[in-house]
Amino acid sequence: MKAALLEEFNQPLNVTTTRDPVLPDDGVMVRVDTCGVCRSDWHGWKGTNPLIDRPHVPGHEFAGEVVAVGPACKHIRVGDRVTAPVIMGCGQCHTCRQGQLTICDTQHVIGFTGWGAFAELVAVPYADTNVVVLPDTMGYDVAAALGCRTTTAFAAVVDRAAVKAGETLAVHGCGGVGLSAVSIGAAVGATVIAVDIVEDKFKLAKEAGATHIVNAAKVDNVAEVIRELSGGGANASIEALGVTETFHNSLRCLAKFGRHVQIGQPLDEHAVPPLPLLETIYYRQLSVMGSRGLSAHRFPALFALIAAGRLDMQRLIKNRITLEQASDVFVQMNNHEDVGITLIESI
Ligand SMILES: [Zn+2]
Ligand SMILES: [Zn+2]
Numbered sequence: 001m002k003a004a005l006l007e008e009f010n011q012p013l014n015v016t017t018t019r020d021p022v023l024p025d026d027g028v029m030v031r032v033d034t035c036g037v038c039r040s041d042w043h044g045w046k047g048t049n050p051l052i053d054r055p056h057v058p059g060h061e062f063a064g065e066v067v068a069v070g071p072a073c074k075h076i077r078v079g080d081r082v083t084a085p086v087i088m089g090c091g092q093c094h095t096c097r098q099g100q101l102t103i104c105d106t107q108h109v110i111g112f113t114g115w116g117a118f119a120e121l122v123a124v125p126y127a128d129t130n131v132v133v134l135p136d137t138m139g140y141d142v143a144a145a146l147g148c149r150t151t152t153a154f155a156a157v158v159d160r161a162a163v164k165a166g167e168t169l170a171v172h173g174c175g176g177v178g179l180s181a182v183s184i185g186a187a188v189g190a191t192v193i194a195v196d197i198v199e200d201k202f203k204l205a206k207e208a209g210a211t212h213i214v215n216a217a218k219v220d221n222v223a224e225v226i227r228e229l230s231g232g233g234a235n236a237s238i239e240a241l242g243v244t245e246t247f248h249n250s251l252r253c254l255a256k257f258g259r260h261v262q263i264g265q266p267l268d269e270h271a272v273p274p275l276p277l278l279e280t281i282y283y284r285q286l287s288v289m290g291s292r293g294l295s296a297h298r299f300p301a302l303f304a305l306i307a308a309g310r311l312d313m314q315r316l317i318k319n320r321i322t323l324e325q326a327s328d329v330f331v332q333m334n335n336h337e338d339v340g341i342t343l344i345e346s347i
Contacts, residue, residue, distance in 0.1 A: 002347065003119035004323050006056040009047030012327040013058075013118070021115055021123035028076050028127040029068040034144040035117040036061030037326055037342040039176065040086075042333040044112065051112040058326075059118035059344075060086040060111030061147035063140040066131075073127045081134045083143040084124050085151060086110060087293035091129030101129065102155070102293035118326060120347055132299040135307065141320075142313045145341045146302065150313070151294035153180035153238075154302045156261045158188060160291045161236035165189025170226050170234040171210075172250050174201040176341075177263055178240035179316075182208040187310040193226050193234065195249070204340075207315070216249070223252035233258060242266040244273040251280045251288070259287045316341045323347050 004013040089101025169185040174196040185192040186209025194210035197217040233255030242264030318340025
């Protein structure tokens with residue numbers, strides 16, 4: 001098959017002909033139509049993801065057509081138009097049987113623990129549990145554009161924070177996943193307060209449905225401003241950066257009984273922030289949650305928001321490229337020059 005091979009970190013991917021992936025007994029083979037390029041792929045390309053073994057094929061935000069089905073896969077057919085979540089549960093363990101696929105101990109992270117979809121073909125294991133059949137009305141571009149950012153944001157806002165119409169949602173950090181959280185919050189009818197420090201992000205946040213914008217670089221106390229804007233505090237708050245300061249802002253901007261959801265991955269010194277346990281969490285009776293990925297069986301609820309016209313993914317697709325151009329996008333990501341969603345098409 002044709003694929004973009006990661007052979008050397010930080011060097012252009014080698015677009016070449018290589019071996020086809022092996023069809024798992026319980027899996028399917030998908031002919032990739034479209035694949036998103038994500039900052040997680042860039043981390044892998046930089047060499048900071050320990051899961052990656054070279055030579056490697058990146059790519060986890062794919063959509064395409066099933067061309068082969070393993071003998072133990074019962075529910076997916078050749079010809080089905082499909083996508084799949086980046087985190088795939090085994091379907092057999094205790095947590096998977098409870099429907100919590102994103103916390104499976106033996107999860108397959110496509111494009112990281114195995115070869116991904118910057119290729120003509122991608123093998124998807126545990127297919128009955130993880131493959132999502134697309135609605136007839138949904139194009140491969142929209143399915144791929146959901147990527148990990150919109151699905152992660154949906155899980156955080158809808159499933160974890162359980163944000164309802166009329167509530168106030170604060171979103172700290174308006175990068176890809178933060179903007180997606182703004183969009184999902186607006187789609188479910190919340191008042192959304194978006195926080196960042198980069199002026200360029202505010203226009204995007206407003207387009208995504210933010211009601212209020214807070215420039216954290218220009219106010220003394222972000223949490224205080226949000227508490228004033230929301231008349232006493234946000235009902236839910238998303239931290240989308242993985243930074244200690246914004247984590248604290250997120251906790252402190254909440255109303256009593258507020259729900260904090262951590263979707264920014266806290267690394268290095270941010271992995272163990274001091275926790276304002278007594279004044280903030282205990283007295284104010286807050287909930288503090290983490291969220292990562294979205295289980296396949298929840299994709300239809302996300303599709304329903306799109307079908308209802310409450311979430312416009314086409315607006316976010318800014319760049320359509322060939323497989324040969326993927327390396328150029330990684331270079332742009334070095335300088336944070338990438339804007340919106342980039343899709344590899346016509347692989
Ligand atoms: Zn499992
Ligand atoms: Zn991704």
